[in-house]
Every structure is written in C-alpha cells, then in structure tokens.
Amino acid sequence: MAFKGVLFDFSGTLFRIESAASWLRGTLAGRGLTLPEAEVARLAVALDRAGALPGGSPTVGAVGVPDHLVELWGRRDESAELHRAAYTGLARTVALPDPALVDALYERHRTPEAWRPYADAREVLRGLRARGVRVGVVSNIGWDLRPVFEAHGLAPYVDAYALSYEHAVQKPDTRLFAFACDGLGVAPQDTLMVGDDRGADGGAAALGCAVHFVDHLPVEQRPDALRAVLGLAGGTGAP
8 A cells, every 4th residue: 555644653763762871971971970980880770770761771660660650650741741750750769979960861861962863764754755655753752852853854854743742642542643644634544653662653553544563672773674664655756
C-alpha cells in the first residue's frame, strides 16, 4: 500500500537522547562543577536506574517508581508541569552533590545538543517528502521538541506535530493520533505510524492506522532501521 501520510514517534524512533553519563557530564560542565570520573559513572547509573532521564534506556525505572510518584508518573506527558514534576521527582531519589542539579539536568535534556538523529532519519524523511508523502511527529512529551528538529536540519521535512502536552492527552489514546492525522489532512486508513513502543505507538492501530515498529537502541547500534519505511510507503521518488 502506498501511504499518503507517515507519523513518527520522536524519542527512540527518529532521535535518541544522549547517554546518562553524557547527560550528567554536560550538566556538570554547564554549572562549572567537576567530579571524579568514578563518581560520575556511579551517579549516571543511579539516575538511569531511577528513570530520571527522559527518553533514556527502555529499561529505566528498574528500581520502580516510588509510591508518591506513581499517580503523577501515569499522567506525566499530559502537561509541561506534570512532565517536569515527574522527572525531577525521580532525579531527587538520587543523592546528587548539588540539589540544583535536579533542575539543571531537566533543562539539559530539552536542548538540541542532548539529542542525536538516527543515521537514516534525514534520508527517510527527505525520501518521503520527494514522494509527496505527508510527515507528522506524534510524541508523548512535556516540552516543545520543534527546536530539536530545527537544530538538526529535519524541520523542513515535517508537516505537523501532535505533542501530548499540547493536547493534554497521551498515547496510546487514539485522540492524539487523530490530531496528527488531521494536521496532515490524511485519513487514518491512509497513514502509517512508526514507533518503538508497542504499547504507546501501537494505539494508532485502533484508529485505523497501519503500524511499524523499530527497536529503541543507541544510534550506533541502529544505522538503517528506518529505511524500511520507504519501502512500506511505496512510490518511486528518489530519496
């Protein structure tokens, strides 16, 4: 089937957040702080296990969400305030050398420097544009990711964004996918959803979209998984 529109998830699909160690090092450097490398490594593991890095490893939260954050965690992507409260709450479960690092870490993850596009992201988005396929981004998120696309030169290939915090609804709720399809002007039945989370992104199927999954892996370990989308989208335009 030649789809008229393709929706992409953001984190773990088109982009990947930096490692927890890089995240911590960048934040420390921004505040003019230094720690022994062994301490940086220890704290990075602790933050990762606590799930404090948004978009981090799919195994984050290995130690479990604390009871006082469980309800908040379930709604974290419905607003900017909830998102910040959830992730800074998890960061506070780790004994950091400076309490101000909690907010600084949260701010760091919202910067374009903290994100890298997958190696084939530009090729695929450009190829879809060449074939006349409309492209949207659907993300459970608590902040505006458009500057990340702009900084990495991918914004010209995106026609619409449906961000959970802007609509107060999060995947797998079909309403978020409906907002995205409406933004593209494409019917769900003519749309492919591409994501890494079978629970969240798989919700598009209930609206009538086709769904294709990629693995949530570091950029270096997933060089070309998105290229399959060009074959699924059909058409003959050159990327």
